[in-house]
Every structure is written in structure tokens, then in C-alpha cells.
Amino acid sequence: MKTATLIARVLLGLIFLLFGLNFFFPFIPMAQPKMSDAATAFSGGLFGSGYFFQYMKVLEILSGLALLVNRFTAFFLLVLLPISLNIFLFHAVLAPSGVPIGAGVILLNLFLCVAYFKYYKQVFTFEPKI
Template sequence: MKIAVLIARVLLGLIFVVFGFNFFFHFIPMAQPAMSPQATAFSGGLYGSGYFFQYMKVIEIVSGLFLLINRYTALFILALFPISLNIFLFHTMLAPAGIPVGAAVIILNLFLGIAYFKYYKSIFTAQPTV
């Protein structure tokens, strides 16, 4: 189990670091697949905001780096979950050509969330005491 967690953590960290940096430096040539009008509108809104996509990519890079160095891992798994879920849902609903990547990202994130669940148990306390 430890080896599977290590592999999943490193893979997820590398995915977010590499694609986060690629957004800023364009070192991996990526052709845009044909997207539906809804996918184009969604992406256009994120880019058009002027800050959101850049902010999200910085979170991806920082979170990915912390996964790679294995520091605050449980926190950064939680930070990446909404991003992973949106990647998965975007490709499932709006751009089906990317479903394999979206599925891989969400599966890795869910696997790590389950593996690190002992760190989240206290969050699910119904009536916490002070």
C-alpha cells in the first residue's frame, strides 16, 4: 500500500507541476481539440476573468510541489480535489476527448484522499467539543 500511495502521490504531483508550468512557459506543444460551444464559453470565461486561470495554475504548481516533497500532503490533496473534480467534470460533460486524463486525475486524487483519510477523521465530527 505504501508503494501505491507513493506512486499515486508522485504521479499526481508531477501532473499538476508539469501542466501548471506548461500554462506559463508553453514547453509542451498541445493542440487544442475541437470543443463544444459550452466548453469554449466555459474556458473563455475562466481566461476572460483575467486572474482565475493564473491563480488556479499557481495553486496547482504549489500543491504539486508539496506532493512531490511529501510535506503537508493531506492538506494539498484537499486543495487539489476541487480542481481535479472540475477537470474530470469538464472533460466528462463538455470535452469528452480528455476523459482519460480527467479520469486519471480524479482517481489518483480520490485514492490519495482515501489513503490519507485518518488525517480527515476529525473534520467529520458531528458535534465537536471545545
């Protein structure tokens, strides 16, 4: 289990670090597949806000680095969870050609959340005592 967790953590960290950096410094050529009108509108809205993609990519870079150096890992897995879910849902609903990528990202994130569950256990206390 330790080896699988290590591999998943490094893989997820590399994915988010590399693709986050690629947004600011395009070093991986990425051909955009034909997207539906809804997918184009959704992406256009996020880009059009003027801040959202930059904010998200900075979070991806910081989270990827944290996963790679194994610091605050449980916290950054939670930071990445809504981003991973959105990647998966975007591809599942709006751009089906990318479903395998989205499924891989969300499965890695969920696997790691389960592996690090002992750090989340106290959050699920039914009746907290102060």
C-alpha cells in the same frame, strides 16, 4: 499500500506541477482538440476573467511541489480536489475526448484522499467538543 500511495502521490504531483508550469512557460506542445461551443464559452469565461487561470495554475504548481516533497500532503490533496473534480466534469460534460485524463486525475486524487484519511478523521466528528 505504501508503494501505491507513493506512486500515486508522485504521479499526481508531477501532473499538476508540469501542467501548471506549462501554462506559464509552454514547454509541452499541446494541440487543442475541437471543443463544443459550451466548452469554448466556459474556457473563454475563465480566461476572460483575467485572473482565474493564473490563480489556479499557481495553486497547481504549489500543490504539485508539496506532493512531490511530501509536505502538507493531506492539505494540498484537499486544495487539488475541486480542481481535479472540475477537470473531470469539464471533460465528462463539455469535452468528452478528454474523459480518460479527467478520470485518471480524479481517481488519483480520491485514492490519495482515502490513503490519507486518518488526517481528515477529526473533521468528521459528529458532535465536536470545545
